[in-house]
Amino acid sequence: MMHAFMQLNDGTEIVHSDILYDEEGKEYVKVYMEKPIMQGFKSAYCILPAYNWQNIEGFDELELAQLKDIIKSTAHLIIRFARPGGLGNAANF
Numbered sequence: 001m002m003h004a005f006m007q008l009n010d011g012t013e014i015v016h017s018d019i020l021y022d023e024e025g026k027e028y029v030k031v032y033m034e035k036p037i038m039q040g041f042k043s044a045y046c047i048l049p050a051y052n053w054q055n056i057e058g059f060d061e062l063e064l065a066q067l068k069d070i071i072k073s074t075a076h077l078i079i080r081f082a083r084p085g086g087l088g089n090a091a092n093f
Helices: 061-082 087-092
Strands: 002-007 013-017 027-037 040-048 052-057
Touching: 002 061, 013 061, 027 061, 040 061, 052 061
Parallel strands: none
Antiparallel strands: 002 013, 013 027, 027 040, 040 052
16 A cells, blocks of 8 residues: 655655565565656656665656655655554554
């Protein structure tokens, strides 16, 4: 399940998964960014805590650098909110 995290002034939506587990049992969170454009969407994934960026489509280098800064500065919150099931349950910590 994906949970809303943030909407940027340019319309970019940032959502994240619940805590997921790899084959070795290590936790990770999948963060998805999507920005509507005339021809569809720009999009990218980032896997935390490794900061592994994947499937980057449409974002230019400046936009991607800005997204990387945002994710880096909020990764601790995204991971924390992924545990109880999103920002909507953050008060239950």
